Amino acid sequence: MKVIVEGLHSRGHQVSVVRSSDSWYIKETSPFYTSITLDIESGFGENFITTFVAQLLETQREGKSAWTRFKLEMEQAQKASELHENTCKMLEMLFENKEVIQSLHKAKYDLVLTDPAIPGGVILGHYLRLPLVFNVRWTSQGEGHLSIAPSPLSYVPMTGTELSDKMSFLQRLLNVIIFGFTEYQISQYVLPNYVCLIEKYLGPDTDYLSLFQAADLWLMRVDFVFEFPRPTMPNVVYMGGFQCKPAKPLPQHLEEFVQSSGEHGVIIMSLGTLIGELPHDLADEIAAAFAKLPQKVIWRYKGDRPATLGNNTLLVDWMPQSDLLGHPKIKLFVAHGGTNGVQEAIYHGVPILGLPLIFDQRDNLFRIEVRGAGKIIDIFTMNEDTFFQGIQEVLNEPSYKKNMQRLSRLHRDQPMKPLDTALFWIEFVMRHKGAAHLRTESYRLPWYSYHSVDVMLLLVGVVLIILGTFAALIRCLCSIVHADGTFRRKG
Template sequence: MCLPGIFIVTLLTLSIPAVHGGKVLVYPQDGSHWINMKVIIEALHSRGHSVSVVRPSDSWYIKETSPHYSSITIDIPGGADEEFFSSFVSRQIQIQREGKSAWTRFSLDMELKDRFSEMHRRVCEMVIQMLENKQLMQSIRETKYDLVLTDPANGGGVVLAHYLNVPLVFNVRWTIHGEAHFAIAPSPLSYVPFPVAELTDNMSFFQRVRNFLVYVIRQHLYKQTVGPHYSALVSRYFGPEVDYFSLFQAADLWLMRVDFVFEFPRPTMPNVIYMGGFQCKPAKALPQDLEEFVHSSGEHGVIIMSLGTLVAQLPRDLTDELAAAFAQLPQKVIWRHKGDRPTTLGNNTLLVDWMPQNDLLGHPKTRLFVAHGGTNGVQEAIYHGVPIVGLPLIFDQPDNLHKMKARGAAKILDIFTISRDIFLQALQEVLNEPSYRMNMQRLSRLHRDVPMEPLDTALFWIEFVMRHKGAAHLRTESYRMPWYSYHSVDVMVFLLAVVLLIMLTTVAIIRCLCFRMCSRQKIKHE
């Protein structure tokens, strides 16, 4: 190589920030959240980092062996139970469709609350078992991890990071107290909708009342569900004066699994990094059998339907209604379905146990996505510009779809009252009304028009924390302030007291002067 060439290569090499293979300790949330975490883990591994994953012995999604990470398996139940959540969804559908009493639905919600409380209790037990295992903790300390990467939907990784005194990075959409922005960023309820309220950033007076009430009630419910467990855990290892949620707010970096194509505009913070759609990627070639089926759709194209991992199977009569509607369409349909074959299934519909969802959404013949509204599916639909007919069930699904509806890219149906005619009409509306596809494609263009791919952005900031041993300069310390200081109540009280003091002093002086003048006039008269 000639000398100028060597000089250029050397210059380019020196200009790239040095990133040595770091050591990352991951404390994930089991279930569908693991799908997101796994994407980041694999990317970190590909860049030469060593990753260790903490998992319970009965983990639902997280495998003990992997070419991308080593496992730290704790011999304790994890609490994230696939059977419970799938049966809960099935019972929710049954209760709603049968129109049972509000008390029955409330009882089911309380059962879910109790189950989440039990899950967090088990998380705390798992952390205690780790911290009390001297040999394990010595091994973890000797490894000298550069940071802890965790999903704050549970608090295990948060407590572990503070106990080890290493930087903390979140892969986050939800914390144990709800939507993540509300834990760290100013969130005026006048124009920042709380997710469960299913509102936009343009609210009427009564919508703002609803937003406020939903926020207050939900925050109380979250604290009732998780507070006793984490308060006891934090008090045991950090002292009774430490508020457990302040440990969450002290995280160095928040990698947020959304962006402002999806979210409504709102205040944010310097250590919040947006990586919405980081798991999305260009479509790969389909398996031959699926490609032949899709290609056979001709100019009409295909519809894909998936209701996620929590729905093992829908009630038989409901699947018959959905299948009957599909059968009346000229499009081909690929339906991820488990359970008995619907009796009304048309020749245009293919039932599958699993589908390459991202690759199908990216296929040029895909016209429509029938979905439950999970964050991953919605983000993939945005990425590929495919409009949605939504059948939300639980958790954040109604709100996710509400955001898409507000942008004109989705139509939402009530799965509990749906019929073949209602479903067919909705499918035809989204297929035949160009605005749905145009709006979703506009969102897709906005989402893709970024200087850096979301996953690369996430990796850069994770490595940034490794290089600088944290990101304290981006983190506000406002979480340490008592509420009356945060909202300047003490300042306003002080200023009001000063004003009152000045007013009272002025009145006293005036009264004193008036008294002296009256006294002098009285003496003159005498």
Template sequence: MRVKMLRLWVGLLFSALCATSAYGGKVLVFPLDGSHWVNMKVIIEGLHSRGHRVDVVRTDDSWYIKEKSPFYNAITLDVESGFSKDFIVKFVEQLLHIQREGKSAWTRFKLEMEQGEKASQMHEKTAKLLEWIFENKTLVESLQSAKYDLVLTDPGVPGGVILAHCLKLPLVFNVRWTSHGEGHLAIAPSPLSYVPMTGTEFSDKMSFSERVLNTLVLLFGEYQISKYIKPHYESLIKKYLSPGENYQSLFQAADLWLMRVDFVFEFPRPTMPNVIYIGGFQCKPAKPLPAHLEEFVQSSGDHGVIIMSLGTLIGELPSDLADEIAAAFAKLPQKVIWRYKGAKPSTLGNNTLLVDWMPQNDLLGHPKIKLFVAHGGTNGVQEAIYHGVPILGLPLIFDQRDNLLRIGMRGAGKSVDIFTMDHDIFFQGVQEVLSDPSYKKNMQRLSRLHRDQPIPPLDNALFWIEFVMRHKGAAHLRTDSYQLPWFVYYSVDVLLCLSSVVLLILGALSTFFGCLCSKVCLQRKSKHD
């Protein structure tokens, strides 16, 4: 314990000393582990290359976030993060197990409840981590004395959000998701008539029944937030920030939202001035492959190569599913590179190479790659768009079905339900995407659109981070609408006022014409008499 605390103080002292010597600014990063760290690391390396000092908050149970790095100084906390490898792997395994029970309303309900319960556990640990930080007065004073220019965080968990408000620092998000949903929902108008909720698998062109379901999904999401997320932070916010502070308003007060999508991928929707779109910022031109991979790729001849990866969270599948996929691959003339950490499938063909890790971006950029079999994570989808490689999707969890829906809507790929398929269905899916030239043509069109930008997405992200540093925030880009009561935001008071005026006018007119009619009737009666 003493050794760990000594490392922490040495790191903070070194950071403070560098503040006077570094030419650039100082950034405190509160990241999210797993695949989210993969893209956060790209921004950190970019900031380092521009001369900025970067300190990264991590915990002892960090998974991808290493303590030693030439690009940042680690501030290691001796406390659980709530996002450990064991926790996430078991969570994902349980989600896969539930989905294998078959498609039904009951299965979907069980899936949602499991996700809610696990989210509650994760946020409970995150709240304890924050309390540990705030109670450690020496640590807080050290963070304050380091004089950071801003906090850069992934708001998938609210640790960095709440810490930034405690330190009273400008706040920048590297974001696709917040702890309570898709990022736009927290900041921009989101008409339910054409903005589909995550999980519905709807496009922006919804029928009446789909719009009804879209609304119900939003309401159910609000219920889950109020039950599984907010309660863990409300007392923490009142104690360490302000009794009048609102959990969701902490997110809406962020200076800048670096959104990890663009409208080549996303459906058109309302946005805000402080949302900067950096979709595909982690993508880059392919580098030469390692010799053994290049040799394998070249051995494919004119048939080319298929690559398959199910992301950072899913290194293996149930053996029967793996056997079905391997059997389908074995029937193909193409060579296959499959990132897979499980036991060797019994049906594996000689054309398939299993690897623990592969340079995905470099492979996707190789001219012999014909198809990407993917789970539909944002990073992989963006890399496929950048390199123009069509996708056969095997969505598993979280937002993956919605991501692949967007690819399918643009004719750049198709999806197969991994939980109901056999090797014939999978084989036919692969054959369809390989043989129909429209898939490749449409994906290459998306690639051209994505690349046709005046500033590369990463450079754009770095410019705006430095903009916030130079101007101590970006309040002029941020709306204060989140501070309005709901009845003011939706102009309910104005509508009631105008309705009252209309009713008064109608009432007055009704009274006037009633009196007029009565007078006319009386005159006619008196003449008749």
């Protein structure tokens, strides 16, 4: 979101950011926006996230089985429910704070820009009756397209299935089962939290899901170089890689380390913002594999120094990931599979060795693996040898780099930069006070009308009436002929 906010500021727009008092990643002071800090705790603090992630990692290390997968899904659902409960409390406190609400009304904003993964901004936007623009990959109901676009389960894979758009019968069966399970989770762990809140502040006739479908614009953080082809809608604008920029020069100490690699080049490894360290035994296996390589390694790692760390490996608390990926000496990106990192790797054409951990990461990396631009290793069962072999395969098999560079060329070959596209459409909504002409009104239809069940029943009824009438007429004629024939015989 910060990238778009900075882009809007550079074009002269005034941006206000509503944040909770315990927000750890949205800073209260910034030259790019004015913050409205609510004296409310969202529950979405750093401790909540790090503890939750640690629990998920521990669960997955218990073994790869159907029970582990089910347990993992239920843990995520329960934590999501806690998060939604806190969001409801936060919204209720906000709506009851007449002073803050009055100031939001008086400011006469042009629109609300929000990420709908947590629906606070969605509900606030409707409460203020402002045009609504999403910066979206996920909603509280799952992958964003599922909320707005037709999604045939025959070729649109559900998140978590690791399926492509080419499915066998059994894979399609699995896809439908996962869809049903996901719908159950939403009905049990998401929707009940908001029923009373929405009825109280938005009216009794307001449906939770329709709040998302009524948004004016969906800025989708993917493109079809990464995503599988699927149906979409006129108000969905694709801005995959919008955060990517040409690489800037590295800090001197990093540049010197990179240059010291000689002809062998450099590998970088990062498991994202939320995962700064790993269990000691796992970190030791990774470090030992790195130590056997002729390449230099830059590893973003905040845990205790692994006992097996080699002289070729540099541990850092933070690294300029995009600038490193754009450096000509970078040969491989060892990554957890977050959307930002995957998009940056595509932009710079660097193949990926994926170590997916939680959430959507395995699906993201699966899309890269299917296109031959990377390889996935199960981090929970790997050891030093399997990790080393995975690195060697991606480094030494030319097709991985070739395929990723092809994806990079496809991604870059577009008439406007993704960020410029996003900013244009945000300003479009501002200029026209919304984008109702791009928004389908299908969400206002009941399910039986949307799927034309009522029309089908009517048509079937008409056909049955016609057939019944025809059958009755034939029977009547046969009876008359039969009666007439009998009369003649008697004569």
